[in-house]
Structure formats: C-alpha cells, structure tokens
Amino acid sequence: MQENSLGPFPLFLQQVQSDAAQNYTVFYSISGRGVDQEPLNLFFIDRNSGNLFCTRPVDREEYDVFDLIAYASTADGYSADTPLPLPIRVEDENDNAPVFTEKIYNFEVLESSRLGTTVGTVCATDRDEPDTMHTRLKYSILEQTPRSPGLFSVNPSTGVITTVSHYMDREVVDKYTLIMKVQDMDGQFFGLISTSTCVITVKDSNDNAPTFRQNAYQASVEENAYNVEILRIPIDDKDLINTANWRANFTILKGNENGHFKMTTDKETNEGVLYVVKPLNYEENHQVILEIGVTNEAPFTRDIATRIITMNRALVTVHVKDQDEGPECVPAAQYVRIKENSEVGLKINGYQAYDPETRNSNGLRYKILHDPKGWISIDEFSGSITTSKVLDREAITPRNELYNITVLAMDQDGRSCTGTLAVNIEDVNDNPPEILQDYIVICKSKMGYTDISAVDPDEPAHGAPFYFSLGNTSPEINKIWTLTKINDTATRLSYQKNAVFQEYAIPITVKDRAGQQATKNLRVNLCDCTHPSQCRQTMRSAGATLGKWAILAILLGIALLFSVLLTLVCGFVAAGKGKRFPEDLAQQNLIISNTEAPGDDRVCSANGFVTQTANNTCQGFCGTLGSGVKNGGQEIIEMVKGGHQTLESCRGVGHHHHTLDSCRGGHVEVDNCRHTYSEWHSYTQPRLSEDSIRGHTG
Numbered sequence: 001m002q003e004n005s006l007g008p009f010p011l012f013l014q015q016v017q018s019d020a021a022q023n024y025t026v027f028y029s030i031s032g033r034g035v036d037q038e039p040l041n042l043f044f045i046d047r048n049s050g051n052l053f054c055t056r057p058v059d060r061e062e063y064d065v066f067d068l069i070a071y072a073s074t075a076d077g078y079s080a081d082t083p084l085p086l087p088i089r090v091e092d093e094n095d096n097a098p099v100f101t102e103k104i105y106n107f108e109v110l111e112s113s114r115l116g117t118t119v120g121t122v123c124a125t126d127r128d129e130p131d132t133m134h135t136r137l138k139y140s141i142l143e144q145t146p147r148s149p150g151l152f153s154v155n156p157s158t159g160v161i162t163t164v165s166h167y168m169d170r171e172v173v174d175k176y177t178l179i180m181k182v183q184d185m186d187g188q189f190f191g192l193i194s195t196s197t198c199v200i201t202v203k204d205s206n207d208n209a210p211t212f213r214q215n216a217y218q219a220s221v222e223e224n225a226y227n228v229e230i231l232r233i234p235i236d237d238k239d240l241i242n243t244a245n246w247r248a249n250f251t252i253l254k255g256n257e258n259g260h261f262k263m264t265t266d267k268e269t270n271e272g273v274l275y276v277v278k279p280l281n282y283e284e285n286h287q288v289i290l291e292i293g294v295t296n297e298a299p300f301t302r303d304i305a306t307r308i309i310t311m312n313r314a315l316v317t318v319h320v321k322d323q324d325e326g327p328e329c330v331p332a333a334q335y336v337r338i339k340e341n342s343e344v345g346l347k348i349n350g351y352q353a354y355d356p357e358t359r360n361s362n363g364l365r366y367k368i369l370h371d372p373k374g375w376i377s378i379d380e381f382s383g384s385i386t387t388s389k390v391l392d393r394e395a396i397t398p399r400n401e402l403y404n405i406t407v408l409a410m411d412q413d414g415r416s417c418t419g420t421l422a423v424n425i426e427d428v429n430d431n432p433p434e435i436l437q438d439y440i441v442i443c444k445s446k447m448g449y450t451d452i453s454a455v456d457p458d459e460p461a462h463g464a465p466f467y468f469s470l471g472n473t474s475p476e477i478n479k480i481w482t483l484t485k486i487n488d489t490a491t492r493l494s495y496q497k498n499a500v501f502q503e504y505a506i507p508i509t510v511k512d513r514a515g516q517q518a519t520k521n522l523r524v525n526l527c528d529c530t531h532p533s534q535c536r537q538t539m540r541s542a543g544a545t546l547g548k549w550a551i552l553a554i555l556l557g558i559a560l561l562f563s564v565l566l567t568l569v570c571g572f573v574a575a576g577k578g579k580r581f582p583e584d585l586a587q588q589n590l591i592i593s594n595t596e597a598p599g600d601d602r603v604c605s606a607n608g609f610v611t612q613t614a615n616n617t618c619q620g621f622c623g624t625l626g627s628g629v630k631n632g633g634q635e636i637i638e639m640v641k642g643g644h645q646t647l648e649s650c651r652g653v654g655h656h657h658h659t660l661d662s663c664r665g666g667h668v669e670v671d672n673c674r675h676t677y678s679e680w681h682s683y684t685q686p687r688l689s690e691d692s693i694r695g696h697t698g
Helices: 301-306 475-480 532-541 548-577 677-688
Strands: 011-015 027-032 043-045 051-054 065-073 084-089 104-110 118-121 138-145 152-154 160-163 175-183 193-203 216-222 228-233 248-254 261-265 272-276 287-296 312-321 333-339 365-370 376-378 385-387 403-410 416-426 439-443 449-455 467-470 481-487 490-495 502-511 517-527 602-604 610-612 625-631 634-639
Touching: 027 043, 043 065, 104 118, 118 193, 138 152, 152 175, 216 228, 228 312, 248 261, 261 287, 272 287, 272 312, 365 376, 439 449, 439 532, 467 481, 475 481, 475 502, 481 502, 490 517, 517 532
Parallel strands: 104 193, 216 312, 333 416, 439 517
Antiparallel strands: 011 051, 027 065, 043 051, 065 084, 118 160, 138 175, 152 160, 175 193, 228 272, 248 287, 261 272, 287 312, 365 403, 376 385, 403 416, 449 490, 467 502, 481 490, 502 517, 602 610, 625 634
16 A cells, blocks of 8 residues: 555455355455554455455554454354455655754864875665665765865765865864755655755864964073073964964074073963073173074974975074183192192192183182192282192092182182192102001911011002012021012011021011112911911910009009008017917807818919919919908907918928929918918018019909
C-alpha cells in the first residue's frame, strides 16, 4: 500500500480466498498489528468475500510493514484452510526533507593553510527510505560572508569543506559565515531542501614579522653605572596580541662584545628594554653603537619554507657621560722579584695605580693594608717598596707560593682602590740538608743495615743530590759502620758482624749539590731483638737521667731522711731513759714478727716504706723502723729490738739477720737489726755525697 494515500476510505487493498470455499461456506478473519494491535482498526476484512480494506492513511516513517494473518473457517468453527501470513508493506513517498545534524557548525582554520586543507565536515539525515532517491543527498554552499574572495568549497556527497584559496588573512578577515544547503533526490530540482549555518574562524599564524618604528635610536648613560634601564624600543606586529606570534624577542647583534648591555622584553607592552649591566668607561669609549634585531617567539611562516630567518634591525647609539672617579688599581695583581736574605733597606719598584682622568699616578698615595710577616714597607707617594726585614723564602707556607701584600691607593678626595703586590722571593742556598731520623733501633738478628734520608728546604736547584759521609769520629766507629748511596736523597748505614750490642753515637755529614752541609749525631741502638719496638720498650723501662724537678724532689727527700734519722736518734735516747714498752703487744704498730720479706724487686727502706730496686739489689736498710709514739708531747721512735751490729756485719745470723748487700728475694727476717747514730752516719754520709743521683722506675 502507498503511504499517505488520499483514499477514498475504506480503501480496498486485496481479496483473500480459500480453496475450501468451493465445498463449504467459509468465513474470513484477520489478526495482527493494525487489527487487534496498535494501531487498532487500521485494517478489516469482509467475512464473506475475503476483501481486505484500510480505514485511514499510513505514515511509512512510523509503520513500514504490517504483518497480518488471515484465517478461513466454516460455520461450525472448523478451520477450512491453513492460516495465511499476509504482510502489508507501506511504499515510501518523499515526504521528509533532509535535516543537518547541527544548526550551526563552528570550524577553525589557520590563515597560512595550504590549498585543499580540510576545514570541517557537515552532515544531514533523511527519514525516508534508505538507498532510494528519496535519501540520496547533495551538499552545496549557498552563500559566503564576506562574499569575496571565495575561499571554501564543499564535497557534494560527503559534506567535507576545504580551502580553495591561499588569500586567507586573519589580519583582514578573521571569521567567515557559510550558508550550507542539502537536497535529496540527488539534488534534482524537485528534491526537498534544508539549510544550516557554518562559522569558520581564521586562526592566527606568524605571517607578520615585528618591525621597528624607527631605524635609529639614541640613549645616554653615566660611566660606572650598571643595572640601569637606558632605553625602551616599541615595535609593531599585526599578529594576534599576547600570543607567541606577537610576543617579541630582542637580540643585540653587534656592539656588545664586552657584555656591557642586555636586552629584555616588557611582557605587557611588548617593548624592548635596553639595560647597562656592566659599567662603561668614558675614558675608553665616549659612545657605543649597538645593532638590535627583533623576532617573534614563534617562527615566521615564511622562514619555515625558506629556512632563512627574517629579522628587522635598528641601530642604537649609547652616549657615555663622563664622571669624576677615583684611582684604579689595574692590573689588580702586580709582581716583583726579591732575593731572599737581601739586606734590609733594599729599595725596588712596587705597586702602581693610576687616575683614569689624568691617565697617570700623580697625586696618589699608597699604604700597605696587609703584610703577613711585616717584611715590606711602601713609600707613601711613589709606591716603591723597601725591605724592612730579611726575607726568608722557607718561612712562607707553602714555600713555593708568592708572598702577597695588599696595597691601598688613594687620591686627594679620599677615593681609593686596592690591589695585590705579589712578591716572588728568589731562593738562595741558605739551608743545609737535614737528616730526618734522630734515633734508630737495629735488630741485629733481623736487620743488616738501616736507611737514612735527608731533606733540604731550599729549591731543587740548591738541593739534591746529597752527599753523605761519616763525620769526625773515633776509629772504632769507622771500623764498624759504613755508608752506601741509595739515591739522591738517601744513604744506607751498614755495620760489621762483630759489632757489639750497644747504643752508638754516629756523626753523619750530609752536603747538598752547592756545598751546604751539616753534621748530625745519629743515635743508633744495635739491639738483640726481633722487632725494634722491643728495644724501645726496654729503653723506656730502664733508668733515665732525671730532670731538674725530679732532682729537686730527691734532694728534698734526702733532707726529710736526715730529719727522720735525727728523730730516730733522739727517740732512741729518750726511750732508754723513759718508759719501755712491751715488745710484743698486738695493739702496737711494731711487733716482733717472722713474716715473709718483700720480693726480688723490693727492699726495706730505713723509713719503713717499700721501695723498688734495679738489678735485684737492696738500696735501703735491712730493717724496719718503728712507728712514732706520742708520749707526753715527746715523739719516741723505737727500733726493732735486736743485737747491736754494724751495717756491714748485719749478715745472716741464723735466719733473722741479713746485710744490705745480701737482701735479695727469699724470706728475710728483720726483727733484730739495731744501729747507733754513729753507724747510721758512717753508712749514709758517703752515699749522700755521691755526684750522680739515679732514679729508677717500676
């Protein structure tokens, strides 16, 4: 059936017949959408004749097919024939115009786009039956605003819009409006039409180079000024403001070889700002001519194709204004040479500053701000220097460095500058070589020699090679010890096999290449050891000569000993006349006892203290003093009871008595050794008058 039929209604569509109608009375009926389903009552069938009718027009875009089923039955309800499927297809009519998917299309395109660049795609739909002329669409551009020139075209089948001209210029026209048309029936005059609007925005590209408004500019600045703005240079650029195509980059192409200037861009105004970043000198240049170039942040479109940078240029003349300025210390470091050990008062040229206005040193005064060792003085008016002390190169640390003096130069107005006077102190051979070692231990069983080295603080020209020799010494030393050269700074000290174990004092003379020499007494300990540390330990534990304070302490101890002896004698006499104490009271300090004597390394001293010995020899008295007992204000010191013998005769009588010389280890009983004052005096006096006093360490 045709959609949108005009009738008349009911409209006959078809007759349905059953073969059973030849033999029976048959009644017809239908069911399906449009009958007993929505839309209801659109179709009906005559029950007797089987004629099918439509009651009203149908829209294919709403219902394109109606699947009906026809039935044939007898009067008693018997199905005379199989149900018949009866699909009714609605034939399309071009009753729907095509419609664009958007009312307004918005596209963008670069102004520098090439021909054929795709701008965008328009699209339309048609509700009519697909794949028919009713839905075959054709696109076209009805109108462009502004009208001229024609820049765009559209593909009639696909709706793709492209550029057809290279005359797009955003700076002239930045937006175009197209009225787009779509027509079905493949664009035939009787086809249905729709329209839409397409807005095309032209995007900016850097097709306009920045330009200076002038070819030359003037600026001025005072000499010695820096970090100051001296000029602003405006530019013109037609590209879109505040984009990379508009923002400018300035470059100083010529005239800034010394780095006095800097160019920046003011981000707000896009102006070039010229700064002085390093002081200018009027005396050197009255004016400076700069060549300035400008480009954009984005590359110029023409440059991309030609690969040649387009740059607008301008000249800037900077006038330098003169200023009255102070002295200049140029160069900052000035050098002089002085031989070490030169006589005091040697005068040589020193530091020279100059006045930039007069280009000379007239009227300047000089002063030393820092002289590490006070070796140099300077003339206030000429700047020449004089040695005030003898210069010693070896006193400088490090020795081979320059001796730097800080000098102040000042003009009459008090303006000043500072510089460095670097003094190169030339070396002279004023130092002999020096042997590094003082004391050497040689283990005879392990070492057949020892190596000796020397150093010379002078420069190498006055140093090695060194020459070693034995100094003036005894024939015995010369027979035992010999020297053999190892290298320029060392020698080998060897000994004969028959050398005895002892410490030797060997004078060794060392001489540098220029003849400076020195002799050093080297102490060499030829020792019976396996490692030198063993002999050093023995040396530390052995007796050593005491210092002056130790000697004084011993003298004070001797004086105290005399006092104790005198007290003993007086106490002994008083005890003979006074009350005698029991000899064996447990509560007294001194009792008769047979306890074990001290060991091998200790002896009993006369004052009751235990002292250490060397070589297991007693250096005290063979006895023990009693402790003092206060009696009526008088101190009584009682000796341990026993017979009266002399020190020499106090020998081993029984097991109770031993002499001083035989007091070695073992068990020593000291309970009966008593002495008179004369015996004490005769024993102690010769020993206290000995010339040498030895000390022993434990």
